[in-house]
Amino acid sequence: MEKESSIMVIGGGIAGIQASLDLANLGFHVDLIEKEPCIGGRMAQLDKTFPTNDCSICILSPKLSDCYRHPNIKLHTLSEVQSVSKKEKCYSVEVKKKARFVKEDACINCGLCIEKCPTKVNDKFDMYLRKRKAIYLYYLQGVPAVMAIDKEHCLYLSNLDKGKDICRQCENVCPKEAIDFSQEDQISTFNPNAIILATGFRQFNPSNIPQYKYAEFRNVITGLEYERLICASGPTNGHLERLSDKKPPKKIAFIQCVGSRDIKNQKYCSSVCCTYSTKEAILANEHDSEIQSFIFYIDIRAAGKGFQKYIERAKQEYQVNYVKGIVSEIKIDENENPILYYENIASSELCTMTVDLVVLASAMIPSDNIEYLAESMGIELDEFNFIKTVPSEPIKTTRKGIFVCGACKEPMDIPSSVTEASAAAAQAAQYASQNKGD
Numbered sequence: 001m002e003k004e005s006s007i008m009v010i011g012g013g014i015a016g017i018q019a020s021l022d023l024a025n026l027g028f029h030v031d032l033i034e035k036e037p038c039i040g041g042r043m044a045q046l047d048k049t050f051p052t053n054d055c056s057i058c059i060l061s062p063k064l065s066d067c068y069r070h071p072n073i074k075l076h077t078l079s080e081v082q083s084v085s086k087k088e089k090c091y092s093v094e095v096k097k098k099a100r101f102v103k104e105d106a107c108i109n110c111g112l113c114i115e116k117c118p119t120k121v122n123d124k125f126d127m128y129l130r131k132r133k134a135i136y137l138y139y140l141q142g143v144p145a146v147m148a149i150d151k152e153h154c155l156y157l158s159n160l161d162k163g164k165d166i167c168r169q170c171e172n173v174c175p176k177e178a179i180d181f182s183q184e185d186q187i188s189t190f191n192p193n194a195i196i197l198a199t200g201f202r203q204f205n206p207s208n209i210p211q212y213k214y215a216e217f218r219n220v221i222t223g224l225e226y227e228r229l230i231c232a233s234g235p236t237n238g239h240l241e242r243l244s245d246k247k248p249p250k251k252i253a254f255i256q257c258v259g260s261r262d263i264k265n266q267k268y269c270s271s272v273c274c275t276y277s278t279k280e281a282i283l284a285n286e287h288d289s290e291i292q293s294f295i296f297y298i299d300i301r302a303a304g305k306g307f308q309k310y311i312e313r314a315k316q317e318y319q320v321n322y323v324k325g326i327v328s329e330i331k332i333d334e335n336e337n338p339i340l341y342y343e344n345i346a347s348s349e350l351c352t353m354t355v356d357l358v359v360l361a362s363a364m365i366p367s368d369n370i371e372y373l374a375e376s377m378g379i380e381l382d383e384f385n386f387i388k389t390v391p392s393e394p395i396k397t398t399r400k401g402i403f404v405c406g407a408c409k410e411p412m413d414i415p416s417s418v419t420e421a422s423a424a425a426a427q428a429a430q431y432a433s434q435n436k437g438d
């Protein structure tokens, strides 16, 4: 580049990572802003990916390290945008970086601090299905591979304002003097020539549909919880077991459209659930060929390349059963086995089925901070709070120079997120080259 242009990418999931790599390879400087301690997004939480059933983290890991090592990419983890204003040919973006309390360039990820830390906390990455320590690595293969201290639960930091000087075990044991309790949150200003938004999605809370008893019954879980349970690096080391009694399930029901295509909740289709539930049923069968899986659906929506064939394979090779019908209620028996009440549309009968485990395919909804982000960036959201675009220009937001890709625009799978990311990178590159300042 004649004069260095810089582009900011907000969100370090697969979409943000792909956009950053494309731009960096074109010679742009990229500031990649991620709110969590590591990049990777939801893809890092998945066990396998449809339709090939490849190991998700095995595909993602090389991209994580390419991003980390790329001389044109600067990762800003634990960071969030505070405000955006237009400044001549570029933007002025204020970013708040939360204190990690660990020096990123000193930590060698030896884990001695984790061994010594006395405080256990429910682990968000593992969908709260296991505990981590107050000092922790966000996930095993996380990038950057450095610890972070959770201020709220750290004995030393949470007692500081009470005048107590306690614990500091991590500091005592660290061989690299990487613990730095003096770190404070920092606000920095960046001047990118273009911005790409890639803040992804979160799952709809199924407790909003009371008849599914998600919060009450331990053997009713979400798709993302299932992904962690079946994953070798997850809380059960990949042993698929029920939360109530740790017994391996033999009969699993996967319920579709939980909060999606539902006039009381999200009216839209979440687009990936039919295919990922099929994947989850196939994986169950690969773990234990005696497992029977039942997918309860309204219509099967598997529009991607090779997806219909994937569904046919699930039926023929893995004996996955598809039941057209909506589950109206779930109860449990004395052994905490969920009992499903549903209408079988094919036979027009009201039926019941007792299973060992229920997996809810909850709707994909925009990340929780999207309204604040949209307001600070001066962009519009659509009626469902996804980032607004127009059909003929699906990568452009309502503000010039700010582009969008991935699941923060609408529910989409990984291949579509990657395609959109490369498209957003191309458009942002073009815009930044024309608006790089004098």
Ligand SMILES: Cc1cc2nc3c(=O)[nH]c(=O)nc-3n(C[C@H](O)[C@H](O)[C@H](O)COP(=O)(O)OP(=O)(O)OC[C@H]3O[C@@H](n4cnc5c(N)ncnc54)[C@H](O)[C@@H]3O)c2cc1C
Pocket: 010, 011, 012, 013, 014, 015, 016, 033, 034, 035, 036, 039, 040, 041, 042, 043, 046, 048, 049, 050, 051, 079, 080, 081, 198, 199, 200, 201, 202, 203, 223, 224, 227, 272, 276, 279, 367, 369, 373, 405, 406, 407, 408, 412, 413, 414, 415, 417
């Ligand atoms: C149960 C389940 C199984 C799935 N299985 C498959 C599958 O097998 N195959 C497939 O193709 N797809 C699958 N998907 C869909 C897949 O997860 C998404 O397509 C993919 O994660 C979208 O990537 P993304 O980068 O757009 O968003 P995300 O993965 O959500 O990443 C967004 C990133 O942005 C960060 N972020 C959010 N807000 C901010 C902010 N304000 N500032 C900075 N950072 C922020 C987040 O922390 C996150 O790191 C599945 C989805 C679910 C729910």
